[in-house]
Each structure stands twice: as C-alpha cells, then as structure tokens.
Amino acid sequence: MTIDSQALGFGVGERANYAADPWATRGRLYLEPSSPTRSDFQRDRDRIVHTTAFRRLKHKTQVFIAADGDHYRTRLTHTVEVAQIARALARALKLDEDLAEGVALVHDFGHTPFGHTGEDALHAVLEPYGGFDHNAQSLRIVTKLERRYAEFDGLNLTWESLEGLVKHNGPLLDAEGEGTRGEVPLPILEYNDRHDLELSSHASLEAQVAAIADDIAYNTHDIDDGLRSGYLTFEMLEDVPFLAGLMREVHGKYPGLETSRFTHEMMRRQITRMVEDVIGVSQGHLRDVRPESAAEVRAAGLTFAHFSDEMAVTDRQIKQLLFTRIYRNPDIMRIRAGAAQIVTDLYQAFMADPLEMRSHYWYDHIQRMPEAAKARHVGDYIAGMTDTFAISAHNRLFDQTPDLR
Template identity: 80%
Template sequence: MTLDRHALGFGAGERAIFASDPWASRGRLYPETGSPTRSDFQRDRDRIVHTTAFRRLKHKTQVFIAADGDHYRTRLTHTIEVAQIARALARALRLDEDLAEGVALVHDFGHTPFGHTGEDALHEMLEPYGGFDHNAQSLRIVTKLERRYAEFDGLNLTWESLEGLVKHNGPLIDAEGQGIRGPVPQPILDYCALHDLELATFASLEAQVAAIADDIAYNTHDIDDGLRSGYLTFDMLEDIPFLAGLMREVGDRYPGLEPSRFTHEIMRRQITAMVEDVITVAQDHLKTLRPQCAADIRNAARVTVTFSDSMSMTDRQIKNMLMTRIYRHPDVMRVRANAARILTDLYQAYMADPKQMQKHYWIDQIAGMSEPVKARHVGDYLAGMTDTYAVTVHKRLFDQTPELR
C-alpha cells in the first residue's frame, strides 16, 4: 500500500495570497526531509507541544503563584488561551493557522519561575554578562537547550516559526541596524549570524496575530483572576468605560446573576469585542496595503494587525488598572520580593559551586568555563525551573525559605 499525499487533508482552507505558505517555507537551519502527512508548520507546532519546556509551563507563574490557589492561570493555561485566540484570528483572516498557533504556543518558553519577578531578578544578576531577556531565552531553548533529536540541538524549527518567535512584537532594529527597543540580546544576534531572521522587518501576519492574541488573553484573564483574588472589584471595573458598558449589558440581560457567572459573561464579551476589533482593523489595513505575498507584510511601513484607536485606549486603561490594582499591590510586591530572593540565593549558590545543580547536563563541562559562560549556563538552569522546583531546591540548600503567600 502507498500513501496518497494528494488525498490528505491538512486542515487549512484556502489561504489568502498574503498568508505564509508552508509549502514555500524558507526552510530549517538543518535541512530535513518533509513529512508526507503534515506541513512544516504543523510539524513545528507538534514539536513545540512535545517539549520539556512546554510541560514546565504548567508550574510557572502567570500572575498568582500556585500557592494562591488551583484556579488561577498558570503560564501554561495562559499560553493555551493565547493559542486559541491566535488560531481564531488566523482563520478569520485566512492565514496559516498552524504557524499562528505554533508562535503562540512557543512565545513564553523563556519565562522564568515566578513570572516577571524571576525575569527581573535574573536580568539583574546576569547584567554584567549581557542580562536576561525571556524572548531571547525562548530562542535559546528551541535552537539549543532542548536536547531531543539525534541530529541537532533544539527543535530545528522553520525560519518562519523562529522569525515569529523573535519578531512577533515588531522589528528589533532600524534601517541603520540600531536596536529599536534597546540593544538586541546577544543570543538573537548569535543565531541570526547563522540563520538571518531579518530583524529590521515585521514578522508574518501569523506572528502578528499571535502577538495581539497575547494582549487579548492576559487583559481578560488577569481581570478574571483579579476578581477571584479580591484585588479587583466590579466597582473598579466601572472606571473603564468599555468594561462598564459590558457590565451594564450583562446586568440588564441577566439581573441578579451570581458573581462567577457575571464575571464570565463580561470576559467572553470582552474577548469577542477585542477579536472583532482586530479583525476589522486588519481588514482595513490589508485593503490599503493590498499585499500580493507574505513579503509585502514584512516590508510594510507599519504593523498590520493592531487595535483601533478606541480599543487601543481601552487596552492602555486595562493595563494601567492591572498594574496599579494587582501587579503593584503590596501583597503581590511582598511575594515578588521573596520570590526574587529565592532565585538570587540559588544563583549565588550555583555560581559558587556548580556541582550543586546535580543532574544538570553541563556539570561535567562547567569547571573549565569562563565566568560569563558559566553565568549564562547557571541562568539557563534557573530559567528552566518551575516555581515548585525552585522552592524545593531552595529548601534543600538553605535553612530558611521565604514564604510565597
């Protein structure tokens, strides 16, 4: 019996002319024979899901650490919500859904334990050696640190998936080669020397929808988790006209609705409104740009997938509320300080005696490494930890471990 590739369904309807074409990918750093049953972007997505890094996300903080309760989002559940929204946007705009989903699933691989607190702590400790950036760390994971395949380190993802990972928030350098948001992290520059990701251009539409799906997801679920925690109240939401309108709509339609259902009805309307706003704006931009291929999207003068002016204002209002009411709440700041201390203690302990990393596969080599290289490897080890593992190891190495609740 012979496999009839032409009779297979690849799960993608008719793509727009400006969508990324998996059959015309720019390829992988290490050439591979294509699959007869999956496109290259499908294979990327599947490789991402089967990684250790993906599994670790279930025990990494989004906003509230695991000790606060089982119902709060983790980095994994956040990632799944982002992927769902990205795929919905990609389908509406007739893009490659697998590429959009893959970028969404991999975008947070480089996050440390304890959320942005961990990233800030690691950046401070590694600042003499180039600092720490979670996006650059994601690239290191998928190009070097995951060790699963016999013929290469990392996942050997396609150019398009790696481009989406690195540039989903926009170009990294300007026409003169200067960093747009500060110096480009060295791991990104190092990889681009081998496999140029064209840092001065925009990413594909698939990567752009993954990026804005991230905003939509956390703008919504951080409100949900904030209400659950008590740091947010419905009265606080009234200060934002967009949310106040949603609450009036739900209250008028379902008077006396219990709080948990009331919250969900608001959140689902918020996601719908934001998604529909993005689709409308993207369609308008595409009519103006009239791209004839994916390259036209990359070389456009502005981002194609974005919010309208009014929704951008709402986006800023929500982010400001979340920052003031949750992220900088005194209780959250206290926990953040304790989490930072845990990572700082572990970093200092491992730099003083790398053998304490136990099963870490660089231990046999680390003795002869220079200080900057050793620091980067210790940073890799710490960044890969889950919240729970970091606490467990700290308790093993130190007499007292700070409380994280």
C-alpha cells in the same frame, strides 16, 4: 471598527495570498525530509507541544503562584488561551493557522519561575554578562537547550516559526541597524549571525496575530483572576468605561445573574470585542496595502494586526488598572520580594558551586568554563525551573526559604 464579513475566512485550509505558505517555507537550519502527512508549520507546532519546556509551563507563575489556588492561570493555561485566540484571528484573516498557533504556543518558553519577578531578578544578576530576556531565552530553548533529536540541538524549527518567535512584537532593528527597543539581546544576535532572521523587518501576519492575542488573553484573564482573588472588585472595573459598558450590558440582559456566570459573560464579551476590533483594523490595512505575499507583508513597514485607536485607549486603561490594583498590590509586592530572593540566592549558590546543578547536562563541565559562559549556563538552569522546583532547590541549599503566600 467595521468588519467585512464577506472577507472572513471560516473554512479550514482557506488561505489568502498574503498568508505564510507552509509548502514554500524558507526551510530549516538543518535540512530534513518533508513529511507526507503534515505541513512544515504543523510539524513545528507539534514539536513545540512535545517539549519539556512546554510541560514546565504548567508550574510557572502567570500572576498568582500555585499556592494561591488551583483555578488561577499558569503560564501553560495562559499559553493555551493565547493560542486559541491567535488561531481564531488567523482563520478569520485567512492566514496559516498552524504557524499562528505555533508562535503563540512557544512565545513564553523563556519565562523564568515566578513570572516577571523572576525575570527581573535573573536579569539583574546576569547584567554583567549581557542580562536576561525571556524572548531571547525562548530562542535559546528551541535552537539549543532542548535536547531531543539525534542530529541537532533544539527543535530545528522553520525560519518562519523562528522569525515569529523573535519578531512577533515588531522589528528589533531599524534601517540603520540600531535597536528599536534598546540593545538586541546577545543570544538573538548570535543566532542571527548563523541564520538571518531579518531583524529589521516586520514578521508575518501570523506572528502579528499571535502577539496581539497575547494582549487580549492577559487583559481578560488577569481581570478574571483578579476578581477571583479579591484584589479587583466590580466597582474598580467601573473606572474603565469599556468594562463598565460590558457590565451594564450583562446586567441588562441577565438581571440577578450569579457572580461566576456574570464574570464569564463579561469576559467572553471582552474577548469578542477585542478580537473583532483587531480583525477590522487588519482588514483595513490589507485593503489599503493589498499585499500579494507574506514577503510583501514583511516589507510593508507597518503592523497590520493591532487595536484601533479607541480600543488602544481601553487597552492602556486596563493595563493601568491591573498594574495599580494587582501587580503593585502590597501583598503581591511582598511575594515578589521573596521570589526575587529565591532566584538571586540560587544564582549565587550555583555560581559558587556549579556541581549543585545536578540535573543540568553541563554541570560536570561548567567549572572549566570562562565566567561569562558559566553565568549563562547557570541562567539557563534557573530560567528552566518551575516555581515548585525553585522553591525545593532553595529549601535544599538554604536554611530559610521565603514564604510565598
């Protein structure tokens, strides 16, 4: 994909007409005075970084749990990598970097302990009450569950940040009001009734680059972690022509390079090629559509920031490799089964005796709640747990806890 180098933005503060304007946001649900030293999107990003939810990402699984080793990615390190890539894309496309970074930093707030395994287990037990969705949980955290400010629950983020959080993967409703990816999670619909996030339109380009940055980050670091763990080998990577080409390139330039340096040289090339591919595609759409505002980006009816057809094939091949060799590896599946049991056991224990949720701020009122409300609060409590806290809670409540090694 050809990049227009003359159109790239590399100056801090350089912003195109189609970028979100931090000085003309749609505001916050609760009115607040503006800051004389920071834009509203800077304030959003800073609020996100200072949350309890952000700190908890340090001890939440990405793919490999903490017991596997200190050098594997966690949700926090994954999030930081996504934010770096999103900011690089935003700067190249002359977008608001703070908004792109903020959406990237908040996008995984709602993840449970033990990664997608925990989410699947929590969704199964909450299905009679609307199920569980990590994106909807992220919205609950920043609009309700974080209790930091005297005048409101949540973080009172700008409309643009909330829109980006909810719609970074595309519209949730079609023109007829039907869900584009199944039913829209109830927490999103409930919040949308109070604060319309325009669920049938695309999000800002800043949110779109945060979404594709997520794909680029985990496509790369899951390969890196897979090689470190031994679940992947360089021979397995030969099955993906794109990766095979990168390995030949590094071998050709640095024959006999030690393994750790070789892996990093390959990974940095993978990120660069994918980032440059997205920049080229985005520039092409911007030339064709010529939006003059962020509103025109939302109304264009398309995703501007995505992979080219060729890179999309590579993306699918990498995901298939990771799925078969890592995510469905028998050792990983055994650990996943144990993690799912921990989440399920905790849910049943807390539903039976909510007073066991001693650190949950609602625990002394929860027994008087209707069953659905009680279940949602139990879900909030479990979703907020780190891996280590969930294991500790299970050890306290049960005689035997699955060994996640």
